[in-house]
Amino acid sequence: xxxxxxxxxxxxxxxxxxxxxxxxxxxxxxxxxxxxxxxxxxxxxxxxxxxxxxxxxxxxxxxxxxxxxxxxxxxxxxxxxxxxxxxxxxxxxxxxxxxxxxxxxxxxxxxxxxxxxxxxxxxxxxxxxx
Amino acid sequence: xxxxxxxxxxxxxxxxxxxxxxxxxxxxxxxxxxxxxxxxxxxxxxxxxxxxxxxxxxxxxxxxxxxxxxxxxxxxxxxxxxxxxxxxxxxxxxxxxxxxxxxxxxxxxxxxxxxxxxxxxxxxxxxxxxxxxxxxxxxxxxxxxxxxxxxxxxxxxxxxxxxxxxxxxxxxxxxxxxxxxxxxxxxxxxxxxxxxx
Numbered sequence: 001x002x003x004x005x006x007x008x009x010x011x012x013x014x015x016x017x018x019x020x021x022x023x024x025x026x027x028x029x030x031x032x033x034x035x036x037x038x039x040x041x042x043x044x045x046x047x048x049x050x051x052x053x054x055x056x057x058x059x060x061x062x063x064x065x066x067x068x069x070x071x072x073x074x075x076x077x078x079x080x081x082x083x084x085x086x087x088x089x090x091x092x093x094x095x096x097x098x099x100x101x102x103x104x105x106x107x108x109x110x111x112x113x114x115x116x117x118x119x120x121x122x123x124x125x126x127x128x129x130x
Numbered sequence: 131x132x133x134x135x136x137x138x139x140x141x142x143x144x145x146x147x148x149x150x151x152x153x154x155x156x157x158x159x160x161x162x163x164x165x166x167x168x169x170x171x172x173x174x175x176x177x178x179x180x181x182x183x184x185x186x187x188x189x190x191x192x193x194x195x196x197x198x199x200x201x202x203x204x205x206x207x208x209x210x211x212x213x214x215x216x217x218x219x220x221x222x223x224x225x226x227x228x229x230x231x232x233x234x235x236x237x238x239x240x241x242x243x244x245x246x247x248x249x250x251x252x253x254x255x256x257x258x259x260x261x262x263x264x265x266x267x268x269x270x271x272x273x274x275x276x277x278x279x280x281x282x283x284x285x286x287x288x289x290x291x292x293x294x295x296x297x298x299x300x301x302x303x304x305x306x307x308x309x310x311x312x313x314x315x316x317x318x319x320x321x322x323x324x325x326x327x
Contacts, residue, residue: 090289
């Protein structure tokens with residue numbers, strides 16, 4: 001009986017930790033589509049609203065202008081979604097022409113990095129990041 | 131009630147300190163996780179969210195893994211290996227598998243022996259090794275659980291550092307997984323290694 005409980009315990013941990021196994025793809029995709037959709041229509045303010053606070057602040061400091069102007073000047077674009085991977089509270093959203101990273105915050109999913117190019121053994125090189 | 135406490139005192143004591151240690155691990159682990167989140171400009175999470183996170187599950191599975199690996203090794207190693215003077219060890223002249231008569235299996239089983247002990251053949255062979263098999267099975271299951279929760283926790287960290295996530299297959303050949311596994315191995319064997327002292 002004790003062994004049955006131990007096996008059930010392990011199964012329970014697996015089931016519960018499955019909550020962290022990439023189940024909120026919708027939130028990450030919505031944030032990414034909202035971001036690139038706003039950029040496509042030239043709405044920098046709306047695109048900035050999809051960014052995390054840190055990403056927004058860093059962009060403003062590095063560009064030396066308001067966020068809406070700075071984000072549109074990056075000329076980022078993402079039309080066709082290729083794949084999305086969510087692990088815990090983080091996500092990578094890959095489009096045909098760009099890759100973005102997102103994270104789950106108290107007020108929903110926000111973009112933490114965009115305009116990202118993959119490098120072999122190094123972190124992504126991103127035009128915008130937190 | 132008093133009788134229950136007296137008769138089960140040892141189990142209750144270790145059960146209580148296990149729960150206290152697990153609670154401490156949860157609180158300290160949550161604080162550490164949130165510190166890392168804040169350092170990366172990410173959202174701290176509640177204790178409840180942390181308890182259902184892959185990060186916490188991986189650490190718990192690593193502990194359970196070491197316990198069952200320890201018992202699995204103990205069950206099998208003590209058949210053939212001895213330690214002079216240790217109360218946990220067989221006597222020196224009793225090294226090896228004992229006879230069917232000593233173990234009361236097969237034709238030497240008693241009337242109230244379990245059915246699988248009496249039957250002989252494959253069933254008795256399995257029954258004779260059932261404790262080791264049970265410990266090994268639970269160890270393998272917890273190792274598998276650790277690999278599944280571990281790849282999620284690892285990839286969550288990868289994403290926070292703008293690095294590509296990896297597959298489960300890549301994770302079980304990664305340094306992170308084997309570092310945790312070897313940590314489990316050393317944790318399992320140390321309690322027995324200090325017997326002579």
